Amino acid sequence: MSNPGLITSHAFEYQKLVYFHYIISSFNVYNDFIYEGEDDIECNSLLDHSIYIQAKTGIISEDKKINIIYNWLRVSNWNNATYCLILSQEQLVDIDEMILKAKDNIIINGEKSNIRSNLYKAYSSCQNCGSFSIEILEDRLKSIKKNFRKRLLPSEEIYSQLSKNYSDSFVSNENVLESQIIRRLDFLAERVLKKINDTLAPSYEHSVVIKRPEFNEWNYEAVEKYNLNNFNARKSRINKNFAIDEGLREVIQMRYANLEDDEILDNLINKVLYEDFKDFYISSCYSEEIEGIESKAFYNYKNKKKYLKIKSELTSEMLFYEVTNTIINDVLITKMSDAQFCRIGCYIYLSSDSVEEEKQISWEVKDE
Numbered sequence: 001m002s003n004p005g006l007i008t009s010h011a012f013e014y015q016k017l018v019y020f021h022y023i024i025s026s027f028n029v030y031n032d033f034i035y036e037g038e039d040d041i042e043c044n045s046l047l048d049h050s051i052y053i054q055a056k057t058g059i060i061s062e063d064k065k066i067n068i069i070y071n072w073l074r075v076s077n078w079n080n081a082t083y084c085l086i087l088s089q090e091q092l093v094d095i096d097e098m099i100l101k102a103k104d105n106i107i108i109n110g111e112k113s114n115i116r117s118n119l120y121k122a123y124s125s126c127q128n129c130g131s132f133s134i135e136i137l138e139d140r141l142k143s144i145k146k147n148f149r150k151r152l153l154p155s156e157e158i159y160s161q162l163s164k165n166y167s168d169s170f171v172s173n174e175n176v177l178e179s180q181i182i183r184r185l186d187f188l189a190e191r192v193l194k195k196i197n198d199t200l201a202p203s204y205e206h207s208v209v210i211k212r213p214e215f216n217e218w219n220y221e222a223v224e225k226y227n228l229n230n231f232n233a234r235k236s237r238i239n240k241n242f243a244i245d246e247g248l249r250e251v252i253q254m255r256y257a258n259l260e261d262d263e264i265l266d267n268l269i270n271k272v273l274y275e276d277f278k279d280f281y282i283s284s285c286y287s288e289e290i291e292g293i294e295s296k297a298f299y300n301y302k303n304k305k306k307y308l309k310i311k312s313e314l315t316s317e318m319l320f321y322e323v324t325n326t327i328i329n330d331v332l333i334t335k336m337s338d339a340q341f342c343r344i345g346c347y348i349y350l351s352s353d354s355v356e357e358e359k360q361i362s363w364e365v366k367d368e
Contacts, residue, residue, distance in 0.1 A: 005186025006193060010159055015040055018055040018086050020192055021158045023215060024185075025165040033215075035196055035208035038075045050077040057088040062101075065093070069102035070122035072144050073137070084149045095148045099141050106137060170219055177332075179286065184222035191218045226280075244268070249360075250352040256364040257320035267348045274345025281332065293330045294359070297346050300326045301361050320363045323347055 006012050012020065019041050023033045030043040030051075041053035052075050054068050072083050085093060102122070110123025111132065126137040163181050171181070192210065199208045244251055244264055250271065254264050281290050304322045308314040324347050333339050333346075350361040 037207035270345035
């Protein structure tokens with residue numbers, strides 16, 4: 001691709017990639033997805049359950065491990081939560097040791113620590129009537145231990161699962177192609193990254209909140225933009241009021257077949273749709289498949305012309321209608337619900353000057 005997206009080029013930063021992964025894979029479970037809120041990532045369900053996620057790359061230092069506990073002690077929905085540590089590489093994580101060190105440090109040093117520090121904020125979260133409560137601290141630490149989950153999730157594993165996760169959450173039509181899903185994911189990733197940048201650029205005091213309705217709207221846009229099956233809708237949006245250019249080879253060829261202006265106009269639109277289809281698949285590394293489609297179409301043309309000639313029925317009109325009604329037996333076309341637009345468009349495209357002369361179709365039948 002000339003301008004590969006974040007998913008195509010594997011260019012997401014790890015924490016943002018994990019955030020995107022949870023939106024895609026857990027979309028039907030959680031109602032809102034928060035980036036840099038009470039935790040690195042936070043997902044909240046309609047049933048008042050939250051998952052707090054720390055996403056870490058590299059080897060985590062002992063101080064950072066304890067800071068994770070400090071952070072989880074501050075969350076609001078602590079009694080109905082899962083605490084998840086997502087790691088880009090395998091390493092030893094002893095949750096009992098992390099909790100013990102955090103507890104001792106809070107009891108011994110919490111009150112006298114810097115009020116801006118995570119230690120002091122964790123200490124302050126365990127208050128009862130304005131005083132520090134060891135019972136509250138222990139209750140919250142028990143909740144963390146009970147509901148702690150560690151998961152090894154390297155970036156490449158996330159990328160490899162995104163298409164399936166997207167299909168499970170958003171695709172009900174088995175005819176959607178892998179290349180379409182990747183394009184949609186790139187589109188959605190760009191939207192997520194833009195919201196993160198727009199929200200956090202002025203100040204890191206704000207959190208990024210993406211709710212299901214908002215993400216659903218983005219997905220509808222992605223589906224519409226990269227939907228190669230909905231040819232009727234796309235066709236209706238093309239301006240039909242342009243003048244027919246009589247100098248175009250494909251127009252000259254259709255005149256040989258005695259097509260009316262409205263038929264020519266309709267077929268020119270089919271050609272535009274096919275060119276869109278072709279560009280999409282070439283940009284998705286399907287160049288050989290497109291060459292195969294056009295080779296099959298050209299073979300159909302040669303075969304029908306020979307057949308009509310044998311039957312002494314070869315005229316420009318018969319050649320045009322027999323060929324353009326012949327199925328191009330290729331899965332990229334036949335699996336589409338409105339395949340006729342793409343099929344006819346391919347034949348019209350092959351009659352244009354966009355094609356090498358030896359591969360051009362001509363509807364002109366010369367007297368022999």
